[in-house]
Amino acid sequence: EAGVTQFPSHSVIEKGQTVTLRCDPISGHDNLYWYRRVMGKEIKFLLHFVKESKQDESGMPNNRFLAERTGGTYSTLKVQPAELEDSGVYFCASSRLGAEVHGYTFGSGTRLTVV
Amino acid sequence: GQQLNQSPQSMFIQEGEDVSMNCTSSSIFNTWLWYKQDPGEGPVLLIALYKAGELTSNGRLTAQFGITRKDSFLNISASIPSDVGIYFCAGANSGGSNYKLTFGKGTLLTVNP
Numbered sequence: 001e002a003g004v005t006q007f008p009s010h011s012v013i014e015k016g017q018t019v020t021l022r023c024d025p026i027s028g029h030d031n032l033y034w035y036r037r038v039m040g041k042e043i044k045f046l047l048h049f050v051k052e053s054k055q056d057e058s059g060m061p062n063n064r065f066l067a068e069r070t071g072g073t074y075s076t077l078k079v080q081p082a083e084l085e086d087s088g089v090y091f092c093a094s095s096r097l098g099a100e101v102h103g104y105t106f107g108s109g110t111r112l113t114v115v
Numbered sequence: 116g117q118q119l120n121q122s123p124q125s126m127f128i129q130e131g132e133d134v135s136m137n138c139t140s141s142s143i144f145n146t147w148l149w150y151k152q153d154p155g156e157g158p159v160l161l162i163a164l165y166k167a168g169e170l171t172s173n174g175r176l177t178a179q180f181g182i183t184r185k186d187s188f189l190n191i192s193a194s195i196p197s198d199v200g201i202y203f204c205a206g207a208n209s210g211g212s213n214y215k216l217t218f219g220k221g222t223l224l225t226v227n228p
Contacts, residue, residue: 004157031214042119043158043203043218056215091157100214103148106157 002026004107006092012113018080021110025074025094032075033095033104034067038088046090049075050097061086082114117142121204121219128194129227136202136222137188144206147180147187148216152201161202162189194226 005024013019025032034046046065047057051072060067064083069075079086089111093104121138128134138147146165150158162173164180164187171178177190187206191198201223205216 009155033215035216035218040220042220043205043216045215045217048215059215093157095214100209103150103160103163104214104216106159108155108157 004092004094004105006090006107006110008110009108010111010113012115013082015084015114016081018078019082019112021077021079021090021092021112023075023077023092023094023107025092026105028096029094029105030072030097031095031100031104032069033093034075034077035091035093035106036088037091037109038085043091046077079112082112084114087112087114117144117206117217119204119206119217119219121222123222124220125223125225127225127227130194130196132194134191134194134198134224135188136204137186138204138206138219139186140206140217141185143184144208144217145184146207146209147178148205148207149176149178149187149189150203150205152203152221154200158203191224194224196226196228199224199226 007022030051032049037043045059048055049069066078089109091109093106095104119138149161152158162178169180175192201221203221204219
């Protein structure tokens with residue numbers, strides 16, 4: 001089966017611009033998670049979708065971040081307007097409902113650089 | 116929020132040597148996971164631990180879930196060059212349908228052939 005796909009793999013934008021990251025989970029995976037790793041720090045949870053519903057968005061840094069998962073398939077994470085501290089690697093992960101205990105499958109990430 | 120202290124931050128070893136890294140937490144987890152990240156890729160699950168005291172092996176890798184539920188270690192025996200990468204510990208507490216992971220900062224492993 002195809003893995004979790006993230007697009008783009010890299011993005012360099014100027015402060016104040018808008019960027020949209022996309023994640024295509026593994027087909028049939030109802031759980032979809034977004035995480036972020038800022039350089040040298042831990043990978044931090046951002047939010048969790050179950051199908052199209054936001055289950056937990058407690059990790060979203062502020063209201064400049066907007067995540068959607070229309071139709072319960074792919075998800076987008078929009079940052080508007082981007083700030084320097086938003087730079088980092090954004091990971092998406094997915095899992096089947098009930099399979100959470102075995103951990104997720106992660107995508108390769110989107111490396112975002114805000115200059 | 117919950118935090119994991121992972122050590123060491125980095126290790127430089129010779130091929131064939133054994134490696135040990137660990138994570139400690141200020142709070143309890145009911146699941147510990149160890150991941151490896153290769154350059155340009157996402158984290159890949161190596162070992163999952165579900166019970167306090169559990170010792171689990173996966174090839175040359177061995178991990179243990181601490182009795183207190185606040186710590187875990189990962190050992191790699193007879194290291195090889197392809198072991199190079201960043202190793203992350205992660206803790207989780209299952210609840211409902213949420214399975215949020217709390218990660219350590221990672222251990223960067225370099226293996227000299």
